[in-house]
Amino acid sequence: xxxxxxxxxxxxxxxxxxxxxxxxxxxxxxxxxxxxxxxxxxxxxxxxxxxxxxxxxxxxxxxxxxxxxxxxxxxxxxxxxxxxxxxxxxxxxxxxxxxxxxxxxxxxxxxxxxxxxxxxxxxxxxxxxxxxxxxxxxxxxxxxxxxxxxxxxxxxxxxxxxxxxxxxxxxxxxxxxxxxxxxxxxxxxxxxxxxx
Amino acid sequence: xxxxxxxxxxxxxxxxxxxxxxxxxxxxxxxxxxxxxxxxxxxxxxxxxxxxxxxxxxxxxxxxxxxxxxxxxxxxxxxxxxxxxxxxxxxxxxxxxxxxxxxxxxxxxxxxxxxxxxxxxxxxxxxxxxx
Numbered sequence: 001x002x003x004x005x006x007x008x009x010x011x012x013x014x015x016x017x018x019x020x021x022x023x024x025x026x027x028x029x030x031x032x033x034x035x036x037x038x039x040x041x042x043x044x045x046x047x048x049x050x051x052x053x054x055x056x057x058x059x060x061x062x063x064x065x066x067x068x069x070x071x072x073x074x075x076x077x078x079x080x081x082x083x084x085x086x087x088x089x090x091x092x093x094x095x096x097x098x099x100x101x102x103x104x105x106x107x108x109x110x111x112x113x114x115x116x117x118x119x120x121x122x123x124x125x126x127x128x129x130x131x132x133x134x135x136x137x138x139x140x141x142x143x144x145x146x147x148x149x150x151x152x153x154x155x156x157x158x159x160x161x162x163x164x165x166x167x168x169x170x171x172x173x174x175x176x177x178x179x180x181x182x183x184x185x186x187x188x189x190x191x192x193x194x195x196x
Numbered sequence: 197x198x199x200x201x202x203x204x205x206x207x208x209x210x211x212x213x214x215x216x217x218x219x220x221x222x223x224x225x226x227x228x229x230x231x232x233x234x235x236x237x238x239x240x241x242x243x244x245x246x247x248x249x250x251x252x253x254x255x256x257x258x259x260x261x262x263x264x265x266x267x268x269x270x271x272x273x274x275x276x277x278x279x280x281x282x283x284x285x286x287x288x289x290x291x292x293x294x295x296x297x298x299x300x301x302x303x304x305x306x307x308x309x310x311x312x313x314x315x316x317x318x319x320x321x322x323x324x325x326x327x
Contacts, residue, residue, distance in 0.1 A: 023234065031227045044227055049237050056241050121223035128220040147217040148224070179209050182216075 008065035023052050037080035051079045070158030084137055134181040139174035
């Protein structure tokens with residue numbers, strides 16, 4: 001955890017300073033997750049703020065501070081899904097534009113990333129957006145949480161509030177659907193740098 | 197789209213997909229929060245709390261108004277349709293007695309008249325001796 005249990009406890013009891021500590025500790029992670037889940041840079045911060053507003057409203061219901069992180073992931077996932085339902089649009093339409101802008105901003109900051117790396121990353125993002133755009137939002141988000149965010153099965157159980165077996169079945173099916181789409185797509189080699 | 201994969205193809209595909217997920221993880225930029233992130237968040241939280249307070253107050257006000265309207269309607273209905281009162285509320289005590297006791301009624305009246313015609317004894321004033 002990025003904060004100690006006592007901070008979560010104090011925030012749960014209504015301590016505004018502790019809540020601010022929580023937000024400061026987790027906002028970058030939430031922004032990153034929301035960014036990958038919704039894929040629209042203009043709205044990432046709004047959705048992240050919605051996540052923290054929901055956290056503020058529901059923190060009193062968190063019975064065990066130890067599961068704060070899966071709880072926050074659940075709020076993040078739900079807020080992102082709500083956003084996607086409202087938009088009724090697939091995120092991949094603007095994903096590359098967004099990522100490009102962000103990569104350009106990152107390039108400007110560090111000033112060291114080469115054009116080749118930029119193109120390579122863009123290629124990877126475009127391919128994965130195309131691939132994940134072929135399965136449902138639920139499958140896409142589940143796989144992103146597992147494979148990209150790196151959540152463990154235990155954490156995913158808390159996020160989805162299902163038992164391990166049900167979760168494994170869901171993951172297996174989601175992965176099978178992605179694999180079928182993966183096999184059907186003309187796949188560029190991810191190890192071949194700069195192969196656009 | 198191929199429907200079936202043999203186990204070898206499946207494991208190769210799985211491995212390649214894992215590589216892609218890994219590459220995707222590295223290719224996704226990490227967005228930075230804007231400078232106004234926290235102030236804007238607190239403003240939104242406070243705005244929502246105020247809105248919730250207004251909504252709660254409005255609910256109470258609506259409930260109170262509904263109750264007042266129902267009470268007013270009840271009072272108006274009471275005025276429009278007055279409750280019919282029994283006849284004995286309009287008669288006097290003696291009328292009721294006469295109805296209930298019949299001939300005894302005259303006796304009671306005589307007693308009453310006799311009592312009324314009999315002068316009350318005079319009470320002597322203090323300090324005046326009796327002759």
